[in-house]
Amino acid sequence: MDRTERKISRIARAAQRYVNGSLAKLGVGSTEYECLLLIRKNEGTTQSFLQERLYVDKAAVARMITNLEKKGLVVRKRDERDRRANNIYSTEKAREVRADKQGAESMFYEWLLESYSDEELKPFLEILGDLYERARAERQMDYRQFKAWLAERNGKMDTREGASQTHL
Numbered sequence: 001m002d003r004t005e006r007k008i009s010r011i012a013r014a015a016q017r018y019v020n021g022s023l024a025k026l027g028v029g030s031t032e033y034e035c036l037l038l039i040r041k042n043e044g045t046t047q048s049f050l051q052e053r054l055y056v057d058k059a060a061v062a063r064m065i066t067n068l069e070k071k072g073l074v075v076r077k078r079d080e081r082d083r084r085a086n087n088i089y090s091t092e093k094a095r096e097v098r099a100d101k102q103g104a105e106s107m108f109y110e111w112l113l114e115s116y117s118d119e120e121l122k123p124f125l126e127i128l129g130d131l132y133e134r135a136r137a138e139r140q141m142d143y144r145q146f147k148a149w150l151a152e153r154n155g156k157m158d159t160r161e162g163a164s165q166t167h168l
Contacts, residue, residue, distance in 0.1 A: 011112070014108075015105055015108045015109065015112075016030075018104065018105075018108050019101055019104050019105050019108070022100065022101065022104040023097070023100075023101060023104075026097055026100060027071055028071070028073070028097055031054065031056075031064065032064055032067065032068060032073075033097070033101065034054060035050055035054060035061075035064055035065075035068065036068065036073060036074070036090060036094050036097065036098070037098070038050055038053050038054070039074060039088055039089070039090045039094070040090045040094065040095070040098065043089050043090065044077075044087040044088070044089060045087065045088055046079075046085060046086070046087065046088070047061045047062060047065060047086070047088070050064075050065075050088070065088060068094075071093075072091055072093045073090065073091055073093055073094040073097065074088050074089060074090055074091060074094060075088075075089050075091060076088055076089075077089060
């Protein structure tokens with residue numbers, strides 16, 4: 001049973017809906033924003049790289065880059081080693097969009113928590129920090145411990161009559 005009732009996910013989705021609305025006012029969709037983040041982290045990247053990371057086809061990436069270029073958020077420059085290829089770079093305007101997104105997200109969470117005192121928030125934030133670190137570490141290990149826990153749990157469930165199985 002999920003003791004959290006997926007409330008962490010639900011809160012994050014509520015915040016994301018607000019942020020998506022803020023991005024829409026800037027003329028940027030959520031997939032375009034993901035694309036901008038990838039470009040910012042990998043300046044000079046290629047459309048092929050973006051296609052692999054965003055799980056979209058070549059045509060969709062090409063359209064997205066063209067749209068982002070028209071909005072002044074990215075520029076394409078010829079690859080000096082391969083004249084047929086273009087490298088993609090973010091612009092200063094793209095950095096402003098990121099700041100706007102982060103600001104909108106921060107303000108939503110600030111509003112959400114404003115009715116709690118620092119004393120009330122301290123244990124919650126400590127647990128939240130611990131959960132984040134555990135999830136991050138597990139992701140970096142390709143979910144090895146979680147998969148082992150799940151396999152063990154499934155084994156125990158298989159031994160009980162009529163028990164359902166949980167699979168990835």
